[in-house]
Amino acid sequence: MSSSSSSSQTEKAAGASPSVPPLPTNRIVLGCGAASLDYLATVAAFPKPDDKIRSTSLKVEGGGNTGNALTCAARLGLQPRIISKVANDAQGRKALAELEADGVDTSYMVVSENGNSPFTYVIVDNQTKTRTCIFTPGYPEMVPEDLSKSSLCSALDGASLVYFDGRFHETALVVAEEASRRKIPIFIDAERKREGLDDLLNLATYLVCSEKFPQAWTTAPSIPSALVSILMRVPNIKFVIVTLGEKGCIMLERSINEASEMEETNVGSLLESLRQKVDRNATVPTCISSKSSLRVSADGVGALSGRLLVCTAEVVPPLELIDTTGAGDAFIGAVLYGGCWM
């Protein structure tokens, strides 16, 4: 994320504007996952194989799901700590410097003397509005031995929640197990199926996932039925949110109390009824919630006690829309902010 927008955000956060959100008592959050550098190369047209073209502009900015999400969390006033790995090369040093400038605590970062930092080359085609990403993993990869027990304990001390983007799954599992022992809530961002993700999900308290993940992971026939399936399969999860880009998001929350009514409500019909209550002329985000402790069912999946919520996204005028890179990560940052109040 650019340092220019960083400083303006910091000014906003520091100012006394009534739009600045209030701060929770415990603002420390720990994130474990990808922090890298993005090379955003704008081109006049997406290249064909064997083409030789030149970029019209280049921006080099910090990236990676966890790096982005924690940057957003810091800009919302939280005190994020990050566990990730870079090399002591120009890219790694720049990624670290950007995080630190945004107020992300990098004391728990693993910095390899040799090897290379992870980076993503992003081919930005502003005419067709496409962002094509080629990610080069860092080397050597992060392993649990990179993180000492004392460093792990120190990183978790006082944290109100821990967030994982699914990267470095072996290290992530070690961190999640210790967090679980300490009863620290675990947030997981499931962008896609990844090696070791299921082990992490078994320890998860809250789950945010991409539009495609629920059906890919459950093979359920629709997104709402997949959400029911997720809550039934992973009994510790309190809620699952699926992000839908400009269409907002859907959240299915498990109720602590058993459903008061015995009658089952089909999750697809429930979603449809909530969507009909949305004011289509509103430009600010709105949230429509069902009653709580409904008996929510999905055909062939089962039923559970919970409530369903539909949230719309802010309507951004096309001319104001510059770049959606990292928008999902910023959403996670806001969810982490919300998580500090729970």
Added chain:
Amino acid sequence: MSSSSSSSQTEKAAGASPSVPPLPTNRIVLGCGAASLDYLATVAAFPKPDDKIRSTSLKVEGGGNTGNALTCAARLGLQPRIISKVANDAQGRKALAELEADGVDTSYMVVSENGNSPFTYVIVDNQTKTRTCIFTPGYPEMVPEDLSKSSLCSALDGASLVYFDGRFHETALVVAEEASRRKIPIFIDAERKREGLDDLLNLATYLVCSEKFPQAWTTAPSIPSALVSILMRVPNIKFVIVTLGEKGCIMLERSINEASEMEETNVGSLLESLRQKVDRNATVPTCISSKSSLRVSADGVGALSGRLLVCTAEVVPPLELIDTTGAGDAFIGAVLYGGCWM
């Protein structure tokens, strides 16, 4: 170019193997043009717009036409000097270090304290054997004021020839004009039409060009007739070579003596007759030359006194062919080696 092949080449050059070419008396050559860094990212398949993929391997190596050509020249035993511009960033420092390790004199490089070094991101698809290049120019651009008069004079002192790849055309023209005043032969690599190239061509002694350049520049109907047109349009050029990849190259050389025969030979027919003399079973490169001081003509273009040469390329077995990146630049390096004997 990789440092590993560099060192093995250096060993070969230093050894007493009979395959090492003899060294000319004056081995100093000056090159002015692009030196940059290549990020060679191998992918499993060329990405579609909006894809998110990861590279399977990454190599970071020095590149740029002049950087590559002078690296080859150094490996052939010449003493190259380079005029180019990078920034004092990680990429620029690595490009400089590679050139120096290969024995290229970087004393005349312009190093900008700020800005960014030029680099090329190369998407390497080994399945389809494509190399897609996205070049990001350096900033700030090179301007003639970057090169002091004393530095220019010192760079040219004792040089047996000067080579240009057509980049930094304003600075290149200043260097070429001074070389021309000192009667130092000027080699130009014309990859494509570029701003300011025609001014450079007016000072050129020898020209090497890509397969597409002769017809693009002259609008002649065939490559051989375009070669005649080039020699007629640029009276100072002694020869022009067009490279044809695996098909080798064609050279048209101007004769100092007037043609002894009055009869004109059509350049297309002459090329055909030379090609028929090529041994198609040979795997080592061969060169077939016409008689010298022929009256070579091209329809609608004119005629001049010269000779035509056809050279074949070495037949490289597909399994031994790893990467053709920079092959044309290596060819230039060999031409520079030849130029030191002229």
